[in-house]
Amino acid sequence: MFNPQLNADGKLQHLLSIEGLPKKILNEILDTAESFVGVAEREVKKVPLLRGKTVCNIFFENSTRTRTTFEIAAKRLSADVLNLNVSTSSQSKGETILDTVNNLIAMHADMFVVRHNQSGAAHLIAQHVPPHISVINAGDGRHAHPTQGLLDVFTIRKYKPDMHNLRIAIVGDVLHSRVARSEIHALTTLGVPEVRVIAPKTLLPAGIEKLGVQVFHDMKAGLQDVDVVMMLRLQNERMSGAMLPSAQEYFKTYGLTQEKLDLAKPDAIVMHPGPMNRGVEIDSAVADGEQSVILPQVTYGIAVRMAVMAILAGGSQA
Amino acid sequence: MTLPDPEILIQQITAQIKAILTPHSALIGIHSGGVWILERVLADLNMDIPYGKLDAAMYRDDYAQRGLKSKNQASWIPFDVTDKHIILIDDIFYTGRTTRAVMNELFDFGRPASITLAVLINRGGAQLPITPQISGANIPLNSDQAFQLSLDTLGHFHLSVEQLNAGVSHV
Numbered sequence: 001m002f003n004p005q006l007n008a009d010g011k012l013q014h015l016l017s018i019e020g021l022p023k024k025i026l027n028e029i030l031d032t033a034e035s036f037v038g039v040a041e042r043e044v045k046k047v048p049l050l051r052g053k054t055v056c057n058i059f060f061e062n063s064t065r066t067r068t069t070f071e072i073a074a075k076r077l078s079a080d081v082l083n084l085n086v087s088t089s090s091q092s093k094g095e096t097i098l099d100t101v102n103n104l105i106a107m108h109a110d111m112f113v114v115r116h117n118q119s120g121a122a123h124l125i126a127q128h129v130p131p132h133i134s135v136i137n138a139g140d141g142r143h144a145h146p147t148q149g150l151l152d153v154f155t156i157r158k159y160k161p162d163m164h165n166l167r168i169a170i171v172g173d174v175l176h177s178r179v180a181r182s183e184i185h186a187l188t189t190l191g192v193p194e195v196r197v198i199a200p201k202t203l204l205p206a207g208i209e210k211l212g213v214q215v216f217h218d219m220k221a222g223l224q225d226v227d228v229v230m231m232l233r234l235q236n237e238r239m240s241g242a243m244l245p246s247a248q249e250y251f252k253t254y255g256l257t258q259e260k261l262d263l264a265k266p267d268a269i270v271m272h273p274g275p276m277n278r279g280v281e282i283d284s285a286v287a288d289g290e291q292s293v294i295l296p297q298v299t300y301g302i303a304v305r306m307a308v309m310a311i312l313a314g315g316s317q318a
Numbered sequence: 319m320t321l322p323d324p325e326i327l328i329q330q331i332t333a334q335i336k337a338i339l340t341p342h343s344a345l346i347g348i349h350s351g352g353v354w355i356l357e358r359v360l361a362d363l364n365m366d367i368p369y370g371k372l373d374a375a376m377y378r379d380d381y382a383q384r385g386l387k388s389k390n391q392a393s394w395i396p397f398d399v400t401d402k403h404i405i406l407i408d409d410i411f412y413t414g415r416t417t418r419a420v421m422n423e424l425f426d427f428g429r430p431a432s433i434t435l436a437v438l439i440n441r442g443g444a445q446l447p448i449t450p451q452i453s454g455a456n457i458p459l460n461s462d463q464a465f466q467l468s469l470d471t472l473g474h475f476h477l478s479v480e481q482l483n484a485g486v487s488h489v
Contacts, residue, residue, distance in 0.1 A: 035376075
């Protein structure tokens with residue numbers, strides 16, 4: 001099957017979604033990220049891998065956090081970084097996506113990091129660019145957010161190295177979450193035997209069981225004996241219509257409190273992709289508690305994004 | 319070609335390293351062969367010396383052609399290199415490009431007082447103005463050949479010469 005993410009030699013050419021990536025490449029990214037973790041602790045927080053390359057962050061949808069972490073990752077690799085907030089510039093003047101991209105190609109950009117509220121935008125750009133340019137999907141609609149999925153898996157591997165022996169629960173708004181889909185693909189590909197999703201029926205996509213997960217509507221039953229609790233953001237800004245009674249009601253049923261977390265294994269870790277709604281999907285005491293690895297996720301996210309960029313840049317001319 | 323016993327070469331370079339040690343010395347092994355030798359040298363010296371390990375893959379000049387090996391090791395230097403007399407340890411010295419990359423990386427950790435290069439074998443062929451100050455043996459090798467250093471399960475080093483396929487360059 002043709003996979004637009006891989007080149008003719010089976011190397012990574014673009015990172016568009018975790019779906020369809022072989023286990024070998026997932027492990028290559030995670031292993032490479034290990035060697036970037038320490039770079040931030042040096043006196044000079046840079047390595048020269050992407051010196052002379054230009055990375056273009058094209059954000060058709062705002063996301064300050066994601067853009068910032070990609071920017072830091074590219075800068076720590078010594079790349080030059082251009083940030084384009086397209087939602088407030090050319091698009092509003094009527095330029096098409098591909099016209100915007102063509103202009104950046106003419107400016108000799110080497111890599112595009114693309115965020116768009118429409119699923120498939122990064123695919124479209126990847127199919128359009130010449131072979132020396134790589135595209136990284138930084139989130140497209142409800143479809144995928146592969147680097148977030150990878151950094152979550154990297155964080156799990158850091159704290160729970162034996163992936164073949166884990167029980168992981170993903171809790172919350174799976175329906176609107178592109179992260180959840182990326183995570184489920186990565187976890188099942190890497191051999192995690194038990195992935196659970198815990199959510200009300202209204203926040204689960206139809207046919208989620210087909211991804212190989214167990215579905216729970218009762219949070220207490222779902223959290224029983226899990227090693228990892230991955231909370232999802234309640235996507236207020238995506239919510240149209242009455243899917244939930246109220247934020248307070250949601251917190252009562254699906255918010256993570258210490259009492260509910262105590263049902264998981266005593267050494268279970270708590271993750272959240274951010275930004276958090278404290279008091280809606282997660283209690284402050286848990287978010288700041290001993291089992292929380294939410295801030296290490298941010299730190300590891302930079303190493304993972306550096307690894308993806310380094311692999312793409314190194315493979316493009318081989 | 320009769321090859322020297324690498325165990326004897328290690329003894330020789332260990333003695334030469336010992337002779338130049340100061341209270342401000344530190345040892346750094348270059349992945350992967352240099353780290354094996356570093357570990358042996360540390361065991362033989364049996365002294366309390368700061369040490370670290372470097373993988374200069376991210377600093378290599380042929381990165382665009384070769385890419386990163388996914389198994390490249392994280393560099394690990396648990397001491398402040400500033401004002402230290404650093405002794406870099408590698409197995410084979412050839413073009414000098416690895417040493418160049420390692421020195422660039424090292425300076426991103428701080429400003430060492432001096433850097434000395436110690437290798438098991440200098441095989442000739444430097445392409446840069448870099449040369450090891452300490453070497454166990456000088457054995458010129460053709461460009462289509464490469465030394466292969468291996469470590470058996472008993473912890474003994476073995477040395478052999480490998481014939482490379484025509485057209486494959488080995489750096």
